[in-house]
Amino acid sequence: MSEPQAPAPQPQRRKGPLSFLSGALTSALLCVVSLRVSKGLAVYFALHPPTYSSRIGQSIATALKTLLVGMGFLATFSFGFIAVGLALVFVRSVLPGSTPAIADGPAADSDQSP
Numbered sequence: 001m002s003e004p005q006a007p008a009p010q011p012q013r014r015k016g017p018l019s020f021l022s023g024a025l026t027s028a029l030l031c032v033v034s035l036r037v038s039k040g041l042a043v044y045f046a047l048h049p050p051t052y053s054s055r056i057g058q059s060i061a062t063a064l065k066t067l068l069v070g071m072g073f074l075a076t077f078s079f080g081f082i083a084v085g086l087a088l089v090f091v092r093s094v095l096p097g098s099t100p101a102i103a104d105g106p107a108a109d110s111d112q113s114p
Contacts, residue, residue: 027082035076038072
């Protein structure tokens with residue numbers, strides 16, 4: 001019996017500037033949305049402090065409030081950072097002479113002699 005031959009590997013398609021621009025705009029939009037949600041959470045929790053008679057309940061409510069506000073601003077930072085990075089990659093991709101070589105593997109960058 002003969003072994004089935006594996007299909008020839010397809011060349012990978014490179015991402016173009018339009019892909020970087022759409023990703024940057026999408027991430028920037030999500031950054032603005034998460035910033036508004038985070039601000040809303042912070043204002044709501046500032047205007048409505050938890051009032052529990054139990055110290056344990058008060059502690060849990062404060063921890064939950066801190067966690068929610070922190071996660072909101074973490075999402076804002078993450079989306080903003082991604083938007084800036086993709087915008088920079090977009091600018092780099094539209095500048096003339098900025099076509100990076102496609103690496104075939106880990107040994108593709110080893111131009112150094114021993």
